[in-house]
Every structure is written in C-alpha cells, then in structure tokens.
Amino acid sequence: MYKTHTCGELRSEHVGQTVKLAGWVHRRRDHGGVIFIDLRDRFGLTQIVINPANVSADQFKLGESLRSEYVIQIEGVVTHRPAGMANPKMATGEVEVMVSRLVVLNSAKTPPFVIDDTGRDVDENLRLKYRYLDLRRERMTRNLIIRHRFVKFIRDYLDARGFLEVETPILFKTTPEGARDYLVPSRVHPGMFYALPQSPQQLKQLLMVAGVERYFQIARCFRDEDQRADRQPEFTQLDLEMSFVDREDVLNLIEGLLTEFTEAHAELHGKRLLFKPFLRLTYEETMERFGRDKPDLRFGMELFDVTPVTRGSEFLPFQAAHVKGICAPGCASYTRKQTDELTEFARKNVAKVLVVLWHDADGIRNTGAGAKLSQREKDAIVTTAQSKPGDLIMLIADNDRRIVNEALGELRQEMGTRLGLADAHVLAYAWILDFPLFEWNAEEKRWDPSHHMFTAPKDEYLAVLESDPGSVRSKQYDLVCNGYEVGGGSIRIHRREVQEIIMRLIGLEMEDARRKFGHLLEAFEYGAPPHGGIAPGIDRLTMLYCGEPNIREVMAFPKNQQAMDVMAGAPSPVYDQQLKELHIRLVN
RNA sequence: GGAGGCGUGGUGUAGAGGCCUAACACGCUGCCCUGUCAAGGCAGAGACCGCGGGUUCGAAUCCCGUCGCUUCCGCCA
Numbered sequence: 001m002y003k004t005h006t007c008g009e010l011r012s013e014h015v016g017q018t019v020k021l022a023g024w025v026h027r028r029r030d031h032g033g034v035i036f037i038d039l040r041d042r043f044g045l046t047q048i049v050i051n052p053a054n055v056s057a058d059q060f061k062l063g064e065s066l067r068s069e070y071v072i073q074i075e076g077v078v079t080h081r082p083a084g085m086a087n088p089k090m091a092t093g094e095v096e097v098m099v100s101r102l103v104v105l106n107s108a109k110t111p112p113f114v115i116d117d118t119g120r121d122v123d124e125n126l127r128l129k130y131r132y133l134d135l136r137r138e139r140m141t142r143n144l145i146i147r148h149r150f151v152k153f154i155r156d157y158l159d160a161r162g163f164l165e166v167e168t169p170i171l172f173k174t175t176p177e178g179a180r181d182y183l184v185p186s187r188v189h190p191g192m193f194y195a196l197p198q199s200p201q202q203l204k205q206l207l208m209v210a211g212v213e214r215y216f217q218i219a220r221c222f223r224d225e226d227q228r229a230d231r232q233p234e235f236t237q238l239d240l241e242m243s244f245v246d247r248e249d250v251l252n253l254i255e256g257l258l259t260e261f262t263e264a265h266a267e268l269h270g271k272r273l274l275f276k277p278f279l280r281l282t283y284e285e286t287m288e289r290f291g292r293d294k295p296d297l298r299f300g301m302e303l304f305d306v307t308p309v310t311r312g313s314e315f316l317p318f319q320a321a322h323v324k325g326i327c328a329p330g331c332a333s334y335t336r337k338q339t340d341e342l343t344e345f346a347r348k349n350v351a352k353v354l355v356v357l358w359h360d361a362d363g364i365r366n367t368g369a370g371a372k373l374s375q376r377e378k379d380a381i382v383t384t385a386q387s388k389p390g391d392l393i394m395l396i397a398d399n400d401r402r403i404v405n406e407a408l409g410e411l412r413q414e415m416g417t418r419l420g421l422a423d424a425h426v427l428a429y430a431w432i433l434d435f436p437l438f439e440w441n442a443e444e445k446r447w448d449p450s451h452h453m454f455t456a457p458k459d460e461y462l463a464v465l466e467s468d469p470g471s472v473r474s475k476q477y478d479l480v481c482n483g484y485e486v487g488g489g490s491i492r493i494h495r496r497e498v499q500e501i502i503m504r505l506i507g508l509e510m511e512d513a514r515r516k517f518g519h520l521l522e523a524f525e526y527g528a529p530p531h532g533g534i535a536p537g538i539d540r541l542t543m544l545y546c547g548e549p550n551i552r553e554v555m556a557f558p559k560n561q562q563a564m565d566v567m568a569g570a571p572s573p574v575y576d577q578q579l580k581e582l583h584i585r586l587v588n
Numbered sequence: 589g590g591a592g593g594c595g596u597g598g599u600g601u602a603g604a605g606g607c608c609u610a611a612c613a614c615g616c617u618g619c620c621c622u623g624u625c626a627a628g629g630c631a632g633a634g635a636c637c638g639c640g641g642g643u644u645c646g647a648a649u650c651c652c653g654u655c656g657c658u659u660c661c662g663c664c665a
Contacts, residue, residue: 029628033621110616121601123595124658228664
C-alpha cells in the first residue's frame with residue numbers, strides 16, 4: 001500500500017508513529033528554509049513539513065519543486081505541532097508529519113482553475129470540461145459522499161423491510177405518452193427502435209403481477225426534454241412498488257425513510273425537518289393557499305381571498321370574478337419601479353392585473369389603486385390580508401381562478417426568495433393528496449389522465465366515475481420539499497372493469513391500448529394484486545441534502561443545458577459504417 | 589421554439605466614445621525567506637476585450653447580426 005493512513009485521520013493519538021501518506025499537493029507554503037504542504041486525499045488534509053534537518057539536500061530540492069496537484073507519497077513521523085501552532089480549522093490540525101522521505105509519483109500541469117475553493121464562480125462549462133479536477137474540490141467530494149450515504153441508507157432501509165432490488169431493461173419500448181423518448185436503432189431489425197425508459201413504470205407493475213410484492217430499484221431514467229436547473233436528460237429515481245397496500249402504506253414507508261435519513265445523518269448534511277410527521281395538503285388546498293402544486297412551505301405568506309370584499313366594487317379590476325392576494329412583509333418601501341417589475345413578473349404568469357397597495361403607518365397609501373378604493377374596501381382588505389404598516393399588499397384579479405392562484409403562487413415564490421424567508425437548513429416535506437383524476441382537454445374535447453391512466457380513483461368516487469369525471473379525486477400523491485417536486489406515485493388500478501372505463505373516458509380505443517400497453521393489460525388478466533408505488537427523485541433529494549441549487553452539482557458527470565457532455569464531447573458524429581449497419585441515412 | 593442575463597490575460601472581475609500602450613484580485617514564473625496554514629516580500633510573464641459587419645476622426649464601450657453559456661417559459665403522462 002502507498003499509505004498507512006488517509007490524510008483525514010491523523011490525530012494526537014498517532015504522535016510518534018512513522019506513517020506513509022499519499023495524495024495531491026493541495027497548498028504549499030515555501031518559507032525557503034522549511035516547506036509546509038497541505039496534502040489532500042479524498043478523506044481530508046494533513047500538513048506535512050519538509051525540513052532540511054530531516055531530509056537530504058536532494059530530497060529538499062525535490063520538495064522545492066513541488067507544485068499544486070502533484071501526486072506525492074511521503075514517509076515521516078507524526079508529531080504534535082509546536083505550542084500555539086495547532087490549526088483548529090483542520091480536523092488534523094493538532095498534528096503534522098515531519099517528512100523523512102518524499103516520492104513524486106506524478107507531476108501535474110497547472111489546473112485551469114483552483115481546486116481549493118467552492119468553484120461556484122468558475123464558468124460551469126470549464127468545470128464540466130475538467131470535471132475530474134472539479135470533483136477534487138471539497139464541496140464536490142462532499143456531495144458525492146452525501147449521495148452515496150443516501151443511496152446506501154435507502155438500500156439498507158428497504159432491504160430491512162423485505163424489499164427486493166430488481167434491475168429492469170434500459171433497452172425497452174417506446175411509449176407515445178409522456179416525455180419524448182431517447183431512441184436506440186436496432187441493427188437486427190431494420191427500421192425498428194428501442195426506447196430508453198422514461199421510468200420503469202410498466203415494468204414495476206409487471207413485477208407486482210410477477211409476485212415480487214416489494215420491489216425497488218435505484219433506476220436511471222431518460223427523458224428527451226429541455227433542461228432546467230433541476231432537470232437532466234438522464235436522472236435517477238428510487239423506483240418502488242408494493243403489492244397489497246393502500247395509500248397510507250406507501251406514504252408511511254417513504255416518510256419513515258426520509259425522516260430517519262434526515263435525522264440519522266444530520267451531522268453530515270446539517271438539515272432538519274420542519275414537519276414531523278410530514279404536512280399533508282389536498283391538491284385543492286395547496287392551490288388555494290400557495291398557488292403551486294409544489295409550494296415552498298418553509299415560509300408563510302399565504303394567499304388570501306378578497307373576492308367577498310371586492311364583489312360589486314366600482315374599481316374596474318375588482319369586477320373580475322376572483323380577486324386574491326399576498327402580503328409581502330416590510331415591502332411598503334418598494335418604489336414604483338420595483339412594483340412595476342412585479343407587475344411585469346405577474347404578466348409573465350398570464351395575470352393581466354396586479355393591484356399594489358402600500359400599507360403605511362396611517363393605513364393604505366392614497367396612491368394608484370389605493371386612491372380609487374373606498375375606505376370600507378381598504379379596511380376589509382387590510383383585515384383579510386392581516387397586513388401591518390410597512391407591508392406591501394399585492395392583489396391579482398381574473399375571471400379564471402386558476403390564473404389567479406398560479407400567478408400569485410409564482411409571485412409568492414419570488415417574494416420568498418427575494419426576502420430570504422426560507423431557512424436553508426430546513427427541509428419542509430409535505431404530501432400533496434387528492435389530485436383530480438382527470439384534466440379536461442379542451443382542444444381534443446376529452447378527459448386526459450392528470451397522472452397516468454393506471455392511477456386508481458378514490459373508492460368513494462367510483463360511483464360517479466362516468467357521470468361526473470371532473471369531480472373524481474385519485475389515489476395519486478406527490479411528495480414536495482422546499483419548492484421542488486421530489487416524488488410522485490399512486491395506487492394503481494388492478495380491476496379490469498375500472499381500467500376499461502378510464503380508457504373509454506380518455507378516448508383510448510381498445511385496439512390502440514392493446515398496441516401500446518398490450519403486454520401490461522394482458523398481464524393484468526392473470527391475477528394482478530392491488531398495488532401501488534412511488535418514485536422519489538434521487539438527484540433532487542440529494543440537491544436538498546447538499547444544499548445545492550442545481551442538479552448538476554450532485555451528479556458526477558452531468559450534461560450541460562444543451563444536453564452535451566463537454567468533457568467527452570457527446571453527442572458526436574458516428575462513422576458511416578455504423579450508420580449503415582443500423583440502416584440509417586442522415587437527411588443532411 | 590420564445591424571453592432575460594452573461595461573454596475582457598489561466599480564473600474571477602473593473603471599464604459606460606479619446607484618460608486603455610486595457611486596471612485589480614487570485615493563479616503562474618523567478619528571486620528572498622526555518623513555523624506557515626488564504627504564509628509574506630520583491631521582480632516578471634500573460635488579453636489583439638466571443639465572432640462578423642456598421643456608425644465615428646477615434647469603439648472593449650454605440651448600432652446590427654451571429655455564436656456560446658446560463659436562468660426561465662413552452663415541454664417534462
């Protein structure tokens with residue numbers, strides 16, 4: 001072995017021992033007569049000292065030639081640092097290693113960026129191009145470690161509860177619904193294609209028919225859609241499915257998993273739970289109170305409804321069918337320019353009108369909309385908004401209640417960010433429940449499944465499934481945290497007659513369904529157990545535990561926004577011969 | 589497909605028509621230095637300001653186009 005200890009483990013108790021360390025030169029401080037080097041490996045930093053008193057002249061000369069990121073091995077004696085010289089900022093700061101032998105295992109070019117900081121202000125594509133250097137930094141190593149701990153915890157937790165980890169194919173079949181597929185041409189079957197799975201959805205349901213009962217997989221999923229800060233073309237889900245369970249069983253399992261992980265590894269990630277048990281909200285309540293189906297619940301600033309106040313108002317915007325608002329604490333100092341900006345923000349979210357009221361020490365300021373409202377209206381709005389002097393009240397009016405809620409939801413999110421209302425050390429997990437089973441598709445004049453067509457309706461709605469589809473609530477559930485959707489799932493339909501009603505409602509002909517989902521529908525005829533599952537996003541959850549705002553920070557080799565791997569250069573052209581074998585001709 | 593932001597030595601920034609022969613910090617190179625830990629001191633190298641047009645006596649700076657990156661919208665059952 002090149003080393004007897006890692007660079008993170010030497011303490012006072014090792015003093016006197018002769019040790020071997022190996023790693024990278026993190027920082028060097030050459031005092032001419034004595035050289036200090038912070039030696040780094042994945043486990044930490046240790047200060048080593050090259051002193052002419054302990055090494056030959058040649059060895060000292062070699063020490064002087066060391067540069068950043070050289071790979072070296074040293075042998076030496078662990079000693080206490082001289083009195084007053086300990087470094088409390090380092091885990092190994094009590095000790096240092098007096099080098100007696102130095103070996104340069106490899107030299108290194110000067111890196112294109114420094115390794116000894118967070119790297120947050122380095123151009124990201126440069127970081128991605130030299131990802132192997134970028135990952136050397138402490139922050140990135142820590143992110144890899146947190147991700148590993150998380151996945152390891154998941155495996156242990158589910159194994160202890162009788163789950164079986166089963167791998168499913170990456171080369172699978174295209175599904176017309178959902179996201180765009182990544183296609184893989186078949187060499188053996190000209191003109192035919194595999195598709196990479198968007199998730200193992202069908203396969204995990206088939207595993208339930210297969211009697212696996214408790215399945216999970218740390219599953220890679222592929223979706224060919226445009227990127228976001230929390231979206232990559234390939235990502236990882238904890239894919240999970242259980243038989244003979246209802247909603248509560250799935251919720252409790254996942255809630256237990258995340259609660260235990262958060263608490264067991266608090267020292268690692270420094271996060272704590274806001275809700276224990278997790279908060280539960282119906283979809284409708286979420287939209288009414290927070291205006292988003294993935295609200296950030298770390299702060300309040302809930303939407304309020306002033307429609308009862310504005311009904312019959314002389315003020316034109318208030319003649320809309322719905323008027324709701326939020327109250328931004330301490331924002332009465334906002335200038336006209338700032339509120340215009342917010343109006344523009346609301347417009348982007350399709351809200352036509354943003355009414356702004358400044359709440360001064362002596363009430364609503366008599367300017368803009370404030371000048372046009374009656375005292376009764378102003379008093380009633382203040383009461384409803386529970387606003388205090390110094391606050392800014394923002395109201396959105398529209399005949400479409402959905403627009404009002406959603407625009408305010410985005411405004412709330414924006415204000416929460418601007419005002420720094422969310423505690424970075426808090427995880428606000430919540431379940432969103434009772435989603436509508438269908439959404440009305442006005443263009444196609446039919447009902448679309450709001451989750452997917454295998455999601456079961458709640459039992460109490462079975463009777464009105466056909467007579468009033470819009471009112472039906474489903475056994476779908478979403479897990480949200482800090483403004484992100486971090487997982488979703490449902491209890492599935494296991495009875496054929498219910499499945500057929502749903503297919504009829506969404507306008508899916510039996511023949512069509514057979515072609516697309518034949519294998520699944522056929523399987524269900526052979527004794528499908530009641531089952532349901534969920535798929536929490538490993539990357540997004542890891543982001544939250546790492547405190548990262550971007551999914552790329554928690555993946556070793558992510559793609560950039562153009563879905564390219566800038567390190568390897570993928571995608572890339574291929575040889576004509578390869579195309580020929582695949583029976584593919586390029587159009588241009 | 590659309591909107592916003594950004595693009596200046598290796599890295600991150602400054603610069604707002606002539607003061608730019610482009611500044612600063614870090615990094616890099618050399619020299620000095622035996623207790624530093626973001627070591628310090630001295631000296632030095634390194635950028636045709638993303639690219640292409642245009643306006644002007646004069647453009648890093650203004651205009652047009654284009655490319656790249658990023659955030660958001662669309663999209664993501």
